[in-house]
Amino acid sequence: MLEQYQKDVADRALLGIPPLPLSAEQTEDLIALLTQGHDKSELLLDLLADRVEPGVGKAAAVKAGWLEQVALGTVSVPGLSAESAIAMLGHMGGGYNVAALIRLLQKPELAASAAQALKKVTKIYEAFDEVAALARENAAAREVLESWAAAEWFTQSAPLPEQLHCTVYKVEGEINTDDFSPGNQAQSRADIPLHATFFGVTRFPEGIGTIAQFRQNGKTVAFAGDVVGTGSSRKSAINSVSWHLGTDIHHVPNKRRGGIVLGSTIAPIFYATARDAGVLAIACDVTDLQTGEECTLNLRQWTLTDQNGRSVRMDEPPVTLLDEYRAGGRLNLIIGRNLTRMACEALQRPYPSVFKEVVNPEPAEDQAYTLAQKMVGRACGLPGVLPGTVCQPQITTVGSQDTTGPMTMQEIEELACLRFKTDLFMQSFCHTAAYPKTSDLGRWDSMAETTIKCGGLALRPGDGVIHSWLNRMLIPDTVGTGGDSHTRFPLGISFPAGSGLVAFAAALGFMPLEMPPSVLVRFHGQRRPGITVRDMVNAIPYTALQKGLLTVAKKEKKNIFAGVILEIEGIEDFSVEEAFELSDASAERSAAACTVALSLSRVESNIRDNIGLLLQLIDEGYQDREALVRRIAALEAWLAAPSLLCRDEKARYKAVLDIDLNTVVEPLLACPNDPDDIRPLSSVAGTAIDEAFIGSCMTHLGHLRVAAHLLKDEPYAQSRLWIAPATRMDRDVIRNEGGLSVFAQIGGRVEIPGCSLCMGNQARVQPGAVVMSTSTRNFDNRLGDGARVFLGSAEVTAISALLGRLPTVAEYHAFLARKQVAGGQ
Numbered sequence: 006m007l008e009q010y011q012k013d014v015a016d017r018a019l020l021g022i023p024p025l026p027l028s029a030e031q032t033e034d035l036i037a038l039l040t041q042g043h044d045k046s047e048l049l050l051d052l053l054a055d056r057v058e059p060g061v062g063k064a065a066a067v068k069a070g071w072l073e074q075v076a077l078g079t080v081s082v083p084g085l086s087a088e089s090a091i092a093m094l095g096h097m098g099g100g101y102n103v104a105a106l107i108r109l110l111q112k113p114e115l116a117a118s119a120a121q122a123l124k125k126v127t128k129i130y131e132a133f134d135e136v137a138a139l140a141r142e143n144a145a146a147r148e149v150l151e152s153w154a155a156a157e158w159f160t161q162s163a164p165l166p167e168q169l170h171c172t173v174y175k176v177e178g179e180i181n182t183d184d185f186s187p188g189n190q191a192q193s194r195a196d197i198p199l200h201a202t203f204f205g206v207t208r209f210p211e212g213i214g215t216i217a218q219f220r221q222n223g224k225t226v227a228f229a230g231d232v233v234g235t236g237s238s239r240k241s242a243i244n245s246v247s248w249h250l251g252t253d254i255h256h257v258p259n260k261r262r263g264g265i266v267l268g269s270t271i272a273p274i275f276y277a278t279a280r281d282a283g284v285l286a287i288a289c290d291v292t293d294l295q296t297g298e299e300c301t302l303n304l305r306q307w308t309l310t311d312q313n314g315r316s317v318r319m320d321e322p323p324v325t326l327l328d329e330y331r332a333g334g335r336l337n338l339i340i341g342r343n344l345t346r347m348a349c350e351a352l353q354r355p356y357p358s359v360f361k362e363v364v365n366p367e368p369a370e371d372q373a374y375t376l377a378q379k380m381v382g383r384a385c386g387l388p389g390v391l392p393g394t395v396c397q398p399q400i401t402t403v404g405s406q407d408t409t410g411p412m413t414m415q416e417i418e419e420l421a422c423l424r425f426k427t428d429l430f431m432q433s434f435c436h437t438a439a440y441p442k443t444s445d446l447g448r449w450d451s452m453a454e455t456t457i458k459c460g461g462l463a464l465r466p467g468d469g470v471i472h473s474w475l476n477r478m479l480i481p482d483t484v485g486t487g488g489d490s491h492t493r494f495p496l497g498i499s500f501p502a503g504s505g506l507v508a509f510a511a512a513l514g515f516m517p518l519e520m521p522p523s524v525l526v527r528f529h530g531q532r533r534p535g536i537t538v539r540d541m542v543n544a545i546p547y548t549a550l551q552k553g554l555l556t557v558a559k560k561e562k563k564n565i566f567a568g569v570i571l572e573i574e575g576i577e578d579f580s581v582e583e584a585f586e587l588s589d590a591s592a593e594r595s596a597a598a599c600t601v602a603l604s605l606s607r608v609e610s611n612i613r614d615n616i617g618l619l620l621q622l623i624d625e626g627y628q629d630r631e632a633l634v635r636r637i638a639a640l641e642a643w644l645a646a647p648s649l650l651c652r653d654e655k656a657r658y659k660a661v662l663d664i665d666l667n668t669v670v671e672p673l674l675a676c677p678n679d680p681d682d683i684r685p686l687s688s689v690a691g692t693a694i695d696e697a698f699i700g701s702c703m704t705h706l707g708h709l710r711v712a713a714h715l716l717k718d719e720p721y722a723q724s725r726l727w728i729a730p731a732t733r734m735d736r737d738v739i740r741n742e743g744g745l746s747v748f749a750q751i752g753g754r755v756e757i758p759g760c761s762l763c764m765g766n767q768a769r770v771q772p773g774a775v776v777m778s779t780s781t782r783n784f785d786n787r788l789g790d791g792a793r794v795f796l797g798s799a800e801v802t803a804i805s806a807l808l809g810r811l812p813t814v815a816e817y818h819a820f821l822a823r824k825q826v827a828g829g830q
């Protein structure tokens with residue numbers, strides 16, 4: 006065991022990273038060596054203390070079980086006293102150690118040590134009732150309860166310094182989460198130190214070395230950027246930031262805490278993920294800061310001064326930010342505060358005034374609410390919640406995909422979650438199913454195992470895209486979340502989040518939320534022939550650009566949608582699938598969430614179909630069966646008295662964007678390489694297209710059908726054409742209708758249902774290719790290295806593939822007329 010471990014140490018040292026945490030098997034072997042009296046017992050004890058992940062992983066179970074035996078004296082090992090074993094149990098976060106410590110509380114000779122250890126643990130959950138019951142007659146348990154009620158877990162932690170002196174590492178322009186955590190290295194994300202070696206590799210390749218050099222000189226480093234953290238909601242981006250800027254966490258292998266990020270603009274999801282994980286993200290004017298510059302952050306006065314003593318403009322922080330930072334992140338703070346609240350209730354004493362408290366906006370007597378505000382309100386047991394309200398809505402549905410999934414599973418284990426409290430947790434495999442690396446296969450098994458063990462639903466590789474599935478399991482007007490930034494429910498509302506918050510919502514059944522303001526997007530008029538739903542998607546930023554509410558330039562970028570809830574009206578006759586095209590693209594707008602007002606009859610028929618699908622999954626043996634049964638019951642209950650929330654007439658929005666569909670007279674395309682750079686087809690017609698892609702969560706069966714119809718009996722495509730059905734059901738239907746054969750005849754390449762080219766970690770287009778795609782986003786290098794990507798409808802994509810170039814508007818309409826297609830139909 007030791008030889009193998011030391012080989013791992015040496016191999017990974019070549020990459021400048023620590024060895025992997027000990028597996029359950031290694032932990033068992035290590036314990037066997039200790040029990041045999043191995044001559045390196047001191048080293049083995051250090052490994053046991055520091056190299057086993059805390060929480061409810063298998064290795065933690067082995068460690069906790071054995072330490073309890075040592076504490077009880079059933080096993081004795083030189084150099085490890087009962088007290089030391091109990092102290093080690095106390096450093097294990099929560100889960101198996103909690104049960105062991107509660108048992109040890111009941112042993113008079115060990116109770117004092119067990120109480121000391123338990124006082125510092127906050128991930129107690131259901132075990133709280135056991136301690137509270139015990140406290141009635143057990144003095145040690147009472148002492149634990151008193152400590153929790155006084156929030157000693159917080160007050161006895163190291164206070165924050167008044168001032169932090171930092172050296173700046175600055176990157177100019179926009180730094181998206183793919184720059185911090187490249188999508189093409191997604192398979193390494195669960196291995197934080199390894200993944201962190203890809204930090205900035207294409208965008209700021211000297212970053213790791215420069216930061217390390219500053220740190221070697223004993224400096225605290227602050228990462229600064231003009232626009233920081235746009236793109237996917239990647240906890241891995243924050244993990245890498247913490248790895249390079251933060252500090253080790255005692256007894257937690259391969260994870261660091263803290264780090265400072267300064268940004269003139271910080272993307273809302275990145276900001277929230279940073280807060281959750283204990284990274285201090287500060288919105289401030291970084292324009293004049295330079296790499297290597299020393300600055301001083303005064304936490305008490307909330308000021309930032311550069312090396313010349315000039316003050317840097319800073320935004321006001323959330324009231325609780327510094328408490329969160331001290332507690333190691335917002336999630337730790339919420340968990341601890343909930344424990345303190347429960348202990349105060351059990352002891353019937355007032356809540357201690359040691360935390361900063363938020364004052365929420367007060368609703369007026371006849372307060373009017375938007376649709377989103379009503380949905381979140383219902384999840385909080387209120388008629389509505391106003392923007393700026395800090396609340397904890399109940400989360401009924403949580404989605405996890407397979408590149409963020411391994412981290413979510415790690416966080417679930419670290420949160421000491423043995424059973425999900427959210428009603429439905431669903432795990433998909435759409436990001437890696439088509440072209441898995443060997444390491445993906447093991448991850449599939451462990452994600453499915455953890456999901457099912459905790460009472461969630463595991464899909465299967467090849468089933469298709471997460472959202473196309475999750476959207477078929479939604480309960481209208483409820484709130485959800487997901488680790489994929491496109492978790493944007495067409496029914497109800499979803500606030501996508503980093504994997505830490507997703508795991509939290511799954512484990513605890515609620516999530517912290519500061520209610521964002523809303524922007525209303527209202528469609529009017531009739532779509533003209535040839536104008537598709539995708540053109541309506543692009544019409545939103547196009548209209549905002551024309552009205553000066555959005556700019557393409559990154560420096561001092563304007564974006565009315567950033568961080569708000571997009572509330573869409575005027576498409577009540579849309580199907581739920583069509584509505585999702587609009588809500589899905591709210592991710593590209595950097596919106597926090599999206600609602601779509603749909604007609605009751607459309608939603609009812611969607612729910613009926615969905616129940617049929619879920620029943621089929623039960624027949625096919627999908628697990629956890631109970632999760633499916635529960636969700637079917639919830640959908641049936643909704644169907645028994647169907648109703649949908651509606652906004653109040655006088656609801657107020659941050660802005661209202663009216664879009665007259667009569668003015669959209671030609672297809673609209675997002676141009677290379679920015680989803681906001683929307684232009685009419687006529688301005689880019691004739692551009693040579695090397696490759697074309699019909700797929701991603703922006704597509705559904707309707708798109709495959711229209712593509713098959715347009716391509717039928719046409720000559721071989723001039724561009725390389727890729728087609729990826731969103732789900733296996735779509736693939737089966739289009740196959741049975743002869744569509745796959747049509748695609749094959751014109752040279753189309755049909756991919757396994759899933760994300761395919763959209764994700765960029767699977768198949769790739771040729772380096773430097775010009776691409777027409779139906780996928781979601783066209784960030785640099787996403788579909789292929791140096792690719793220049795247009796985004797638009799399946800219709801434009803299919804015709805472009807045939808022609809090898811973007812059609813003219815006249816060619817486009819003539820083609821549709823020849824094929825008798827009205828557009829989007």
Ligand code: SF4
Nearest residue numbers: 701702760763764781
């Ligand atoms: S299809 Fe693309 S945007 Fe949609 S979930 Fe997959 S990778 Fe994300």
